[in-house]
Amino acid sequence: FLNQRKYTLELLEDTGFLGSKPATVPLDPHTKLSATDGVPFDDPSGYRRLIGRLLYLTHTRPDISFAVQHLSQYVSTPLVPHYQAATRILRYLKSCPAKGVLFSSHSPLQLHGFADSDWACCPNTRRSVTGYCVLLGSSLISWKSKKQNTVSRSSTEAEYRALASLTCELQWLQYLFQDLNITFPQSASVYCDNKSAIYLAHNPTFHERSKHIELDCHIIREKLQSKLIHLLSVPSKSQLADVFTKPLHSPAFSSMLSKLGLCSIHHPT
Numbered sequence: 001f002l003n004q005r006k007y008t009l010e011l012l013e014d015t016g017f018l019g020s021k022p023a024t025v026p027l028d029p030h031t032k033l034s035a036t037d038g039v040p041f042d043d044p045s046g047y048r049r050l051i052g053r054l055l056y057l058t059h060t061r062p063d064i065s066f067a068v069q070h071l072s073q074y075v076s077t078p079l080v081p082h083y084q085a086a087t088r089i090l091r092y093l094k095s096c097p098a099k100g101v102l103f104s105s106h107s108p109l110q111l112h113g114f115a116d117s118d119w120a121c122c123p124n125t126r127r128s129v130t131g132y133c134v135l136l137g138s139s140l141i142s143w144k145s146k147k148q149n150t151v152s153r154s155s156t157e158a159e160y161r162a163l164a165s166l167t168c169e170l171q172w173l174q175y176l177f178q179d180l181n182i183t184f185p186q187s188a189s190v191y192c193d194n195k196s197a198i199y200l201a202h203n204p205t206f207h208e209r210s211k212h213i214e215l216d217c218h219i220i221r222e223k224l225q226s227k228l229i230h231l232l233s234v235p236s237k238s239q240l241a242d243v244f245t246k247p248l249h250s251p252a253f254s255s256m257l258s259k260l261g262l263c264s265i266h267h268p269t
Helices: 005-015 044-057 062-074 080-095 155-179 195-202 211-225 240-244 250-260
Strands: 111-118 129-136 139-147 188-192 229-233
Touching: 005 044, 005 080, 044 062, 044 080, 062 080, 062 129, 062 139, 062 240, 062 250, 111 155, 111 240, 129 155, 129 240, 139 155, 139 240, 155 188, 155 195, 155 211, 155 229, 195 211, 195 229, 211 229, 240 250
Parallel strands: 111 188, 188 229
Antiparallel strands: 111 129, 129 139
8 A cells, every 4th residue: 555644644634624614625626726816915935835745646646647637837927816726635634634646456457547638728729638547457556637738629629638548657657567577467457438539449440630640649549459468448438637737526537436436544434
């Protein structure tokens, strides 16, 4: 079991939130942040320092990855709403300071990957957010939440960029396990909730509407043919990567964290 309980408690104590009212989710789904709406925050260096400490905490806390990467976009000119959203993360940490990742000793030797994107969610740049996670059996070993480098012209393109990022991560993990003399009996199962992206991955013919993402198409199709991955459809309500692409309400958020294997050994059962 891997966690940063001591670091979390020190962070709450240093920021004065050790006695604050706990929050159920790190980011309110109804909160809309932008680079222009709000009054400038009077302590920009303090905001940057707080975001930096939260970034370090994401090494064992994938549940705050999306919220922290979202707020890290505003470190150059933070506004009061950005700081208020950051304090919401601190209040969420107060509710579960010892939460971490559990690596089960009975996990089967099988890789599972979930990829998702939130299309054009950034109000300032209209870029999408890539989110993916990789599980070894039931143990979460890799995750990512990051805004894409370019604007996607369709939701399928945004999903495809997320799939390509996950495919590269799975290829790197395969090389890593090969160095450890570990081989997998089956291809990695990759789950996506966008059927258009799945059809495009299996279709070798490129047309006008997909030529601009031809590079990602080639990467995914090549790994499909080499049996590195096996692409499968999954319902949106079962898409575990949703945690890394958008803020969720408490019931769905708690359910996703449970499926990802996040827990607290200090929490009463």
